[in-house]
Amino acid sequence: MSKLEKQLSEWIRSGLIGKDQADRIRTHEATRPESSWVLSGLLLLGAVIVATGTVSLIAANWFTIPDAVKLVADLLLLLGLGYGAFRSQASNRPLHFEAFLLAFILMCLASIGLISQIFHTGGKLHQAILLWSLITFAAASSARTLLIPFLWTGAFLSGIATAAIESIALQPVFHRSFPAVFMAIPLLCAALTIISKNFGGESASTRAFRVWTILSGLTALSVAEVHALHRDITSAYFPAYALWAFALWGVWQASGYTRIQKGLVSGVLLVYFSSFHLPFLHTSLPVIYALHTIIELGLMAVFLASLKERALFQTFLTLLGLRFLILYFQAFGGLARTGFGLILSGMFVIGLGVLWNRYRKPIAEWAESWAQ
Amino acid sequence: MIQSRKGLLLALAFPVLVLSSLTLYRMVSLQTGREIVLPVSGYDPRDLLSGHYLTYRVDYGVEGICNSGEHSLNSVFVCLEPKGISTTPPENCTVYIQGSCRSGFFEAGIERFYVPEDQATHLEELIRSKAASIRASVGRDGRAQVKDLLIDGKSWKDQ
Structure with missing residues (x-):
């Protein structure tokens, strides 16, 4: 039974709609054009595969073909893909536009690889990625769907994180400190989200930066816990401090959030800051770090609930449950205890699942009302 | 946007x-640029983006380039005629190469030579067993660029 049929049956049973209305809905849905997400997915996947194949083909190094021929062919391919993207947008074909744009952007990376190969440049991979990020930023920003900005941001962040650790120029700033770099990355994403939202509104780029803020934030929290005993050079955190202050300012400047929502995000930022500075307070107890993460995840869950982002709220709640489970293993030891612990934890998780399934709506509504 | x-x-x-x-x-x-030939020795790793390459140590004929005590230095100049090292562009030097010190090794961006996938292993063996060198072009600012890989004085393509 399809999702629509299930919903219609439920609505008829609940007395919300009659059979006639259900039939009219069925007819309306049947006459609508097919959802294009399968087509768009296939087009974009195809573009990624073709571009990856081109990178691989270039990497094979066809030394019998003269360099000039290779460079001209590469340039023509780039121009062709760029023209395809431009024409698709002009003729209002959004799917074709996204596919051409993705292929064009990936082809730019392949071109950097080709130039590097022909002229034997000794550059590092992160340098190539950063150059690519710089020259394709505007093109990636013109995308309408999340995929291209999401890929672009992921590549940019990996490039900048590697550069912060490996680059000689940035070594006096970050002192090759992993926690300092990992602390800065989600804050950089948050800053980019604020800038993108102010200049371009709720665009695909803004959404991509926001998604990466959450993903890199979760990664950074794990790094903060792993590096619990690592006491770093304080000055390595200066870029993160600047970004942290900017993010805090951006939250309080943002329109569309209530005071309590702004307070919740500020709380998230404060706890995040604290997570990276526990080693300086000579605290190495895993429980303290775990509590930090739990408070962080809890604050985020309430904030997301207040925004009515139920899917994300549930994700954070699941993460919260998992963190509690890991805390159990951190706090206790021994085979017998672990065995009992696992059984109890499993039952606890099942119970939590059953309770959640029964009361998720009232819990979500309570969290939403609490934050408003 | x-x-x-x-x-x-x-x-x-x-x-x-x-x-x-x-x-x-x-x-x-x-x-x-001005053309120079420098002896090298090396091995074969792989680059995801640009394919196979040989990476090697270049013998500039100058001792202790990165022995100044600092682990990493952003700008180092190696003068080839006459031999010498400095942290600023050297005066009275016919040809010099600009680079940086990374983990105690001098890097001038000429430590890689991209080779075809099917020839990588063969070239790696050659570079290990015979006298290998690179032909490079050096600009007035000291930036060097590799032109060719030489095995016993001949281009790798003629091997």
Whole structure:
């Protein structure tokens, strides 16, 4: 039974709609054009595969073909893909536009690889990625769907994180400190989200930066816990401090959030800051770090609930449950205890699942009302 | 973010222009620089983006280039005629190479030579067993670029 049929049956049973209305809905849905997400997915996947194949083909190094021929062919391919993207947008074909744009952007990376190969440049991979990020930023920003900005941001962040650790120029700033770099990355994403939202509104780029803020934030929290005993050079955190202050300012400047929502995000930022500075307070107890993460995840869950982002709220709640489970293993030891612990934890998780399934709506509504 | 056709045109043209300029710059540097030959020794790793390459240590004929005590240095100049090291562009030097010290080793961006996938292993063996060197082009600013890999004085393509 399809999702629509299930919903219609439920609505008829609940007395919300009659059979006639259900039939009219069925007819309306049947006459609508097919959802294009399968087509768009296939087009974009195809573009990624073709571009990856081109990178691989270039990497094979066809030394019998003269360099000039290779460079001209590469340039023509780039121009062709760029023209395809431009024409698709002009003729209002959004799917074709996204596919051409993705292929064009990936082809730019392949071109950097080709130039590097022909002229034997000794550059590092992160340098190539950063150059690519710089020259394709505007093109990636013109995308309408999340995929291209999401890929672009992921590549940019990996490039900048590697550069912060490996680059000689940035070594006096970050002192090759992993926690300092990992602390800065989600804050950089948050800053980019604020800038993108102010200049371009709720665009695909803004959404991509926001998604990466959450993903890199979760990664950074794990790094903060792993590096619990690592006491770093304080000055390595200066870029993160600047970004942290900017993010805090951006939250309080943002329109569309209530005071309590702004307070919740500020709380998230404060706890995040604290997570990276526990080693300086000579605290190495895993429980303290775990509590930090739990408070962080809890604050985020309430904030997301207040925004009515139920899917994300549930994700954070699941993460919260998992963190509690890991805390159990951190706090206790021994085979017998672990065995009992696992059984109890499993039952606890099942119970939590059953309770959640029964009361998720009232819990979500309570969290939403609490934050408003 | 970019809504207008003009904006999109600029966004698409910008990477093409940058990549074309980069290619042109590399071509001009290669043609106008002074040619030098330096002995090398090395092994074969792999690069995801550009394929197989041989990486090697270049023998500049100058001792203790990165022995100044500092682990990493952003700007180091190695003078080849007469031999010498400095942290600023050397005066009275016929030809010098600009690079940096990384983990105690001097790097001038000429430590890689891209080779075809099917020849990588053979070339690796050659570079280990015979006298290998690189032919490079050095600009007036000391930036060097590799032109060819030589095995016993002959281009690798003639092996």
